[in-house]
Amino acid sequence: MSRYPFPAVPDGWFAVAASEDLVTGEVTTLHYLDRELVAFRGEDGGARVFDAHCPHLGAHLGVGGRVCGDGIVCPFHGWRFDGDGLLAEVPRLDRRPPRVSAGTWPVCELNGRLFVWHHAGGAPPAYALPHYRSEGAWTPWRVDTYRVRVHVQELTENIIDRSHFYAVHDMVPPDDDVFEVTFTDHVMTVDQNIKVTALADTGYEVRTRTTVCGPGAVAVEVREGSLDMLTYITQTPVDAEISEITICFSMAALEDAAFTASVAELNAKVTNLQFTQDVPLWENKIYRDRPRLTAVDGPIAAYRRWFDRFYSAPGAS
Ligand code: FES
Ligand SMILES: [Fe+2]
Missing domain, CATH: 2.102.10.10 (Rieske [2Fe-2S] iron-sulphur domain)
Structure with missing residues (x-):
């Protein structure tokens, strides 16, 4: 089953x-x-x-x-x-x-x-993917690839599953509590502040914009002062059990190459740490079709209604 x-x-x-x-x-x-x-x-x-x-x-x-x-x-x-x-x-x-x-x-x-x-019904492409990194000097993609026993729908649900940030990841609630989710056609956009404690106990708060473009591509953009960083994630079903996730990172090159490299390294460390923290949960959970949600959960029901648009043939693959 x-x-x-x-x-x-x-x-x-x-x-x-x-x-x-x-x-x-x-x-x-x-x-x-x-x-x-x-x-x-x-x-x-x-x-x-x-x-x-x-x-x-x-x-x-x-x-x-x-x-x-x-x-x-x-x-x-x-x-x-x-x-x-x-x-x-x-x-x-x-x-x-x-x-x-x-x-x-x-x-x-x-x-x-x-x-x-x-497309399960053989229909032609219904949307285009956005192009990133088209101008300016960017660092070469740093690429990490994983295979995880989880459906791609569960992977992007994680982005708006607010209450797990504090239980699973090294995060605390941000001082400026921004969390806005919008669904427009095939795109989900999440604007939020996150406060990460993986590098320093006091936490480091940044504004992020996450754009989920269909079921297979995610971009997380962080712009903070002179920093302009992009984490570009693709997720692809391998079969009915396994998904392959590729995390690509690139940032606008700063004048100081050594500083650029150290920021890129730190970012990769945090991103990959956060990803691997989710893996055992994804691989062992079941899917609850009608979860009891509370006010501290993210907009999980809205996310699932939105994701439903990517199934033209329910029950088939
Ligand atoms: S040409 Fe005969 S199997 Fe391909
Ligand atoms: Fe997570």
């Missing part, structure tokens, strides 16, 4: 690779979204994601398949698919190949990552 009363894979954009890992001409096998996929970068530089198995007799395109032009050639009988996934050539066939398509996935590449669009 499923651990959750909703599909394993919501509708939305999900990161499946780092851009730098997709080398032109190489085929990579991916297992995400509860299925087998292949990704490759064609000779035009564009990234593509196809179903792993050939529509002909089912060979795995990631096992011996090779990039040809913008497309890929199957290792079994040499069918060649173009960059749009259409069958372009059947070796030795002296007529036009039949109208056959490899299973293709809409992709977008931004913020250093490759995303695929999943």
Whole structure:
């Protein structure tokens, strides 16, 4: 029986690779979204994601398949698919190949990552992901990746689960108690002050803006004086049990490179500490469909109503 009363894979954009890992001409096998996929970068530089198995007799395109032009050639009988996934050539066939398509996935590449669009009903992308780090000098992404036994819906519920901050994380209530949550279409925005005690007992209070864009991408921005820091988190269902979470950090480079590096290091330490503090709770909890909430809880019911929009096919994945 499923651990959750909703599909394993919501509708939305999900990161499946780092851009730098997709080398032109190489085929990579991916297992995400509860299925087998292949990704490759064609000779035009564009990234593509196809179903792993050939529509002909089912060979795995990631096992011996090779990039040809913008497309890929199957290792079994040499069918060649173009960059749009259409069958372009059947070796030795002296007529036009039949109208056959490899299973293709809409992709977008931004913020250093490759995303695929999943929709249970096969609908085209319903929103775009925001672009970050487009101007100014930013530090290179620092990347930490985790695999956790939890559904992605639970991961972002954590952001508005106010009362766990003080029980699980090294935080105390902020002096200026800002906590504003808004839901607009596919975006949840949380403006809040947090006071972190992980580095000093007296606490360090900062204003944060967290933007959750669909079920697969989260940006946490902190701007404080000359500091401009971005924690960019992608979360992708691997299968019905496991999610992969990638925490990327980048900040506007300050004049003092050593100081920049130390701030980045401290931030990474706190972010990763906070993340790992949640892991045992996520991996062992059950999902309560009708929780008894109190006034100190965050807007959990509103969050769940909002997240429901990402399930076009309840009970399916
Ligand atoms: S299985 Fe792919 S060409 Fe035959
Ligand atoms: Fe948490």
